[in-house]
Amino acid sequence: MLVCEAVHALSLRGTPATVNAIAHEIGIDQSGASRLIKSGAAAGYLVMAASAADGRRREASLTSAGRSMLDQAHRWQEDIFVQLTTGWSDKKRRDFQQAMTDLMERSYAMDA
Secondary structure, eight states, X not given: OXXXXXXXXXXXXXXXXXXXXXHHHHTOOHHHHXXXXXXXXXXXXXXXXXXXXXXXXXXXXXXXXXXXXXXXXXXXXXXXXXXHTTTOOHHHHHHHHHHHHHHHHHHHHHHO
């Protein structure tokens, strides 16, 4: 799950999902990321292929099974968020989500 989420997040930011990028995204070393990628590929959630920009580099991408698994996980997360924020107004819920999004975007900018 973690490595699939990392590949998804990197792709949303237009960053190639190389082993090094995935390792940085989840805060582990390259060998640990490589093992997670292999496990994700063995489970059918990821594929590794040569980069279109640089054939010497390999990049991970989600398979349809990986996208489906992430969609289900995101729906579950949204359900839990709704349960945790029971009694909150729609505005409070949206404001909180926006604040968290802003923090994440700021953290990505600090890495650049």
